Amino acid sequence: MPSQTQTAVILQKKGLIEFGEKPIPALTDEHWVKVQIKATGICGSDVHFYKYGSIGDFVVKSPMVLGHESSGIIAEVGSAVKTLKVGDRVALEPGYPSRYTEATMSGHYNLCPFMHFAATPPCDGTLTKYYLTPFDFVYKLPDNVSYEEGALLEPLSVGVHANKQAGTRFGDKVVVFGAGPVGLLNGAVAKVFGALQVVFIDVVDEKLERAKHFGATAVINSSKLRINDEFELAVAIKEKLGGVDPDIVLECTGAEPCIRAGIRALKTGGTFVQVGMGKDDANIPITQFSCREITLKGCFRYCHGDYQNALDLVATGKIPVKLLVTRRFTFDEAVKAYMFNAEHAEEVVKSIISGPE
Known part of the structure; x- marks a missing residue:
């Protein structure tokens, strides 16, 4: 008799990740699909939950399967699904909302109060063999897009959403704080959206060197100031920037000194988008916003159209997401992979876990 369980990578509690067994999910909704996971990226939020047990209001109170940046192959489809078939290679958008809220109806489903988001308490994530999801939050991958690239659509979608929030357009001068995965992708999208100059700021020279492949026209190592x-x-x-102030700041670190510097640097009437998650409270020069009519916008994940835009950017070769990958692990090495990421944050840009087979 076939096994009724599957191995999963589980955050048991703060500071403890282990392999464990979960039931293989049964497909019962006619509008859902079962996906066999083939590649998963390790996100900073996963590591943050491991190290601290919470992010803002999201608190790990019981064991949770990790992983939300994933791609795979369709293993089963519901009877009402007509656009996907068994064997299709797909990327998974890891959150799906209630269908009955104003946020969802307006296209801003990322703000739905009933969002089910993989590997965000209390929802299990994707780091297991089979995962169920609604078919309309799955994106078929063209033949020229690999499973790794499909998994990286998730952080790229954040960059798409942030630049839409900023209103990035041709001729803009953009500053990106942080050259980690999200920062690099924010800058890359800004360049594709038409920014003429993109300045990256970080404290690690290797990451700033990588930024040159993601739209950087200049870099600054702020640790040398x-x-x-x-x-x-x-x-x-x-x-x-040649003696002028930036039109847009994309703050991707969450660090208070970076937030303050970004506000100081921004031109009068410019737009500041807070992408990175830091501590709950930050001391910022708030009068700068009123006296200089700066626009402050938040950025929370992504919403309608962002994932498809991300896929199009990869499929057409406009953003080389595969250059983010600095380490690769098998599923059997997944716990080791999380330990490595937690202990070598400055060395890692993006780690990918393949499988399970």
């Missing part, structure tokens, strides 16, 4: 001097950093940004 006076520590936490937001005014000096604002001056350095202006110099990199």
Whole structure:
């Protein structure tokens, strides 16, 4: 008799990740599909839950399967699904909302209060063999897009959404704080959307070197300036932009010094988008927003159209997401992979877990 369980990568509690067994899910909804997972990226949120047990209001209170940046192959389809078939290679959008809220009806389903999002408490994630999801949150991959690239559509969608929030357009001068995966992809999207100059800021030279493949026209290692001097950093940004202030700041670190420096650097009337998650409260120069009519926008995941846009950017070769990958692990090495990411944050850009087979 075939096994009724499957191995999963489970965050048991803060500080403890183990392999465990979960039931193989049965497909019971005619509008859903069962996907066999083939590749999963390790996200900073996964590592944050492991190290701290919470992100904002999301608190790990019981064991949770990790993983939400995934792609795979269709193993089973519901009877009402007409656009996908068994054997199709797909990327999974890892969150699906209630169908009956104002946020969903308006296209902003990322703000739905009843969002079910993989590997966000209390919802299990994708790091197991089979995963169920609604068919309309699955995207068929063209032949030229690999499983790895399909998994990386998730962070790329954040970059698409952030730039839509910013209103990035031709001629803009954009500053990106943070050259991790989300920062790199935010800058890459900004360049594709028409930004003429994109300045990346980070403290790791290797990451800034990688930014040159993701739209960077200039980089700044802020660790070589006076520590936490937001005014000096604002001056350095202006110099990199040829003596003018940036139109847009995409803040992808969540670090208070970066937030403050970004506000100081931004031009009067510019747009500041907070992408990175940091501590719950930050001390910022709030009068700058009113006195200089700066627009402050949040960025939470992605919404209608963003995932498809991300897929199109990869399929047409406009953004080389595979250059993000710095480490690869098999499913059997998944616990090791999380330990490595937690302990070598400065060395890692993106790790990918393949399988399980």
